Amino acid sequence: MDLSYSAEDLAFRDEVRTFIRDSLPTHIRDKVAAQQHLSKDDYVTWQKLLHGRGWMAPHWPKEWGGCDWSPVQRHIFDEELNFGNTPRIMPFGTKMLAPVLLKFGTEAQKQRFLPRILSSEDWWCQGYSEPGAGSDLAGLKTRAERRGDHYVVTGQKTWTTLAQYADWMFVLVRTDPGAKKQEGISFILMDMRSKGVSVRPIRTIDGSAEINDVFLDEVEVPVENLVGEENKGWTCAKYLLGHERSGIAGIAHSKKMLEKLRRVAAEETIGGRPLIEHGPFRDKIARIEVELMALEYTNLRALANETRGAMPGPEPSILKVRGTEIQQAITELFVEAAGPYALPFLPEALEGGANVEPVGPDGAAAFAPTYLNWRKTSIYGGSNEIQKNIVSKILLRA
Amino acid sequence: MDFGLSEQQQLLRDSIERFVQDEYAFDARRKIVASEEGLSRDHWRTFAELGLLALPFAEDEGGIGGDGVDTMVVMEAFGKGLVVEPFLPTVILCGSLLKLAATAEQRAGLLPGIIDGETLLAFAHxxxxxxxxxxxxxxxxxRSGxxxxxxxxxxxxxxAPSATQFIVSARTAAGISLFLVPADAAGxxxxxxxxxxxxxxxxxxxxxxxxxAEALLGPDGGALPLIERAVDIATAAVCAEAVGCMQATFERTRDYLNTREQFGTKIGNFQALQHALVDMFVELEQSRSMAIVAAVHAGSDDDAARRRAISAAKVQIGKSGRIIGQTAVQLHGGMGMTDEMQVGHYFKRLTAIEQSFGDSDHHLARFQGG
Incomplete structure (x- = not known):
């Protein structure tokens, strides 16, 4: 066994680090570091820079623009992106839709959509959940009726992240209302500018509006936008969710946030001494750090298995559950570190370029909203309860 | 031992719960929160009429001589409604400082205005x-003249934004002291x-x-013990408020499990969620017990016993508030994340209470005599 980086790995890390340092615009980096809201333009600007370097979707097959990196290199890349305070690469196109298209899409669909995901010409969103279909995703009711060479789609999707920016949405629809529930579902691609699509923002408890209801009223979708076979969409849906989970652990992001937490705790004082030297608080950080270190190596082991061609077992769900628990624990400690100074609600301080006098530590205005907002992580992408159901089925079958 | 409320306390509870039910529904509260002042003057008048603004003050000074349990009754009901009017800073926190530190003359000058609802206070500490x-x-x-x-x-x-009068702590040559400062004071x-x-x-x-010189409230340089006592009273009050929030959060979550269907059945039929709901209930009961302990000790002159009781309650409420708030959001799924559901608002108040008047670590150390 060898748990250290090779010389090539270290050289690779320097290459990534240098690229980020030299190309990421300062105003975007500062916004990310301050946990401020990013505009669509901020995301797209960065993604186009990555695309220019050939690094927009490293995990894709090389012939479609992927990088053929080792698991360790992908891990290093992810870490450098986070520590470099880059906007996160939107997962909807690269990590969610693309694997489905690569596995189930026609050649024409791949040719049409994959390059535009890489170049950030198309912004995708996910049309999965409905008001009556959350954890029970297969209970979805959005209806797609075939009329000639079109589907006519009517229904409602919800929790659709950043639908307000999206050009396209991949949608699960019911094409056979008579079939057993998993068997009448299809996976289709919908142009968000189609007639009959309307987007309504949902305000969340942190005061932001990144998620939406998407109402579909007799929206026409060409039959050529069906992915895979009609009524076999559940296979695509499950395949996508498996891919979504592994990225959701957010290990590098948590490492970065722990480092930031230490900086905040070094600035704050308790009884005239730095908070970071206060035993009870220091222990809480250390406990999370140990947990995160374990998860990092669990993740690396899972990646190594994947490279050897082993079928993924319960790992994606484990990573999702524990990764989100760690993320949430960290956001909670930020609130604790700021103490009473976390209480002011200063939404204007969360906008880029804002010049708002801070109350308490620098950036404290983001701490409570982030804590509140991060409660979503144990709910989305298949709630942690659902993940545990998945794992227990695998374990008990063994 | 007797854990029951007196007849008067039951009447007090019923009248405030009725107020919360009739006047403090979710949308009505939302409008108050979004208003310019962030409070309802009509509701403040109602509080005056109900005698709430006179609650802790002596009867011979126009008050109704309420104790810690009376405060608990009011605050628990306010917690259920997530009442935002500044009752805590004006009546509980500053009211206690005035009771503990003010001269008869100072009280005569201020209490009538507080009891009428004209004077709002904030403790600038x-x-x-x-x-x-x-x-x-x-x-x-x-010192100046x-x-x-x-x-x-x-x-x-x-x-602070609505206060007409501040109580400000500052150091004189003698040490920490309190001063009465009108909000319109120059500077x-x-x-x-x-x-x-x-x-x-x-x-x-x-x-x-x-x-x-008449602005000095209490002994020059001797304010800290008084501040500590007033803050203990306020801490007991927010513990009771937290219990109101937790009770309401628990009930809404239970109702949601009994209503929401997934996989063709009420989600309350899933054991994982049943157990999570039970954990919430256990936390609620533990917190209610400790809020009572805090209320009974809040006004005590026995410093060691009072500190121990108040800090124990704050530690318990901190833990329970976190578990109940987080679990309620989780069990509501995506709905729990929305501004449209009241559980998220209870969660936020519980989060704020944890960071008010000392967090759990602070009180855990104080409980041990630190």
Whole structure:
């Protein structure tokens, strides 16, 4: 066994680090570091820079623009992106839709959509959940009726992240209302500018509006936008969710946030001494750090298995559950570190370029909203309860 | 032992619960939170009519002589409604300071206005480096003739934007002292803001504010023990408020499990969720017990017993509030994340309470005599 980086790995890390340092615009980096809201333009600007370097979707097959990196290199890349305070690469196109298209899409669909995901010409969103279909995703009711060479789609999707920016949405629809529930579902691609699509923002408890209801009223979708076979969409849906989970652990992001937490705790004082030297608080950080270190190596082991061609077992769900628990624990400690100074609600301080006098530590205005907002992580992408159901089925079958 | 409420306390509880039910529904509250002032003057008048603004004061001074249990009854009901009017800073926190420290003359000058609802108060005490330490006061009060000149930067002062009168802590040559300062005093300014839980607070700056000798509240240099006692009373009050929030959160979550269907059945039929609901209930019961202990000890002169009781309650409420708030959001799924559901608002108030008057670590140390 060898748990250290090779010389090539270290050289690779320097290459990534240098690229980020030299190309990421300062105003975007500062916004990310301050946990401020990013505009669509901020995301797209960065993604186009990555695309220019050939690094927009490293995990894709090389012939479609992927990088053929080792698991360790992908891990290093992810870490450098986070520590470099880059906007996160939107997962909807690269990590969610693309694997489905690569596995189930026609050649024409791949040719049409994959390059535009890489170049950030198309912004995708996910049309999965409905008001009556959350954890029970297969209970979805959005209806797609075939009329000639079109589907006519009517229904409602919800929790659709950043639908307000999206050009396209991949949608699960019911094409056979008579079939057993998993068997009448299809996976289709919908142009968000189609007639009959309307987007309504949902305000969340942190005061932001990144998620939406998407109402579909007799929206026409060409039959050529069906992915895979009609009524076999559940296979695509499950395949996508498996891919979504592994990225959701957010290990590098948590490492970065722990480092930031230490900086905040070094600035704050308790009884005239730095908070970071206060035993009870220091222990809480250390406990999370140990947990995160374990998860990092669990993740690396899972990646190594994947490279050897082993079928993924319960790992994606484990990573999702524990990764989100760690993320949430960290956001909670930020609130604790700021103490009473976390209480002011200063939404204007969360906008880029804002010049708002801070109350308490620098950036404290983001701490409570982030804590509140991060409660979503144990709910989305298949709630942690659902993940545990998945794992227990695998374990008990063994 | 008797855990029952007196007949009078039951009447008090019923009248406030009726008020909350009739006047403090979710949408009505939302409008108040979004209003310019962030409070309802009509509701404040109702509080005056119900005698709530007179609650802790002596009967011979126009008050109704309520004790810690009366406060608990009011605050628990306020917790259920997530009431945002500045009852806590005006009546509980500053009211207690006045009871503990004011001369008969000072009380005669201020209490009638408080009881009528004309005077709103805020305790300008916390500072940037104070965190949860009540004894950390950098503000200065320099002797000037008969009076004092105050220079202070006070942080996250609850109720500051609406206060007509401040009680300000500052150091004289003798030590930490309290001063009565009208909000319109020259040199006093407030930077107002909303807090995460829909209340109002502000940064309060005093730059060379001149006050007379009569502004000194309590002994020159001897304010810290009084502050500690008043804050203990306020801490017991927010513990009761938290129980009201937890009770309402628990009930809404239970109802949701009994209503929401997935996989062709009520989600309350899933054992994982049943157990999570039971965990919430256990936390609620533990917190209710400790809120009662805190209420009974809140006004005690026995410092050691009072500190132990109040800090134990705050530790329990901190843990329970976190578990109940987080679990309620989780069990509501995506709905729990939305601004449209009240559980998220209870969660925010519970989060704010944990960071008010000392967090769990602070009180755990204090419970052990630290």
């Amino acid at each position: 916390g500072e940037r480096r104070a965190r949860h330490d009540l004894g950390h006061v950098e503000a200065k009060a320099a 008969d009076g004092f000149v105050l220079d202070a930067a006070k942080s996250v002062v609850l109720g 006093l300014s407030v930077r107002p803001y909303l807090t995460i839980d829909g209340q109002r607070a502000g940064e309060v700056t005093l730059a060379g504010v001149t006050v007379g």
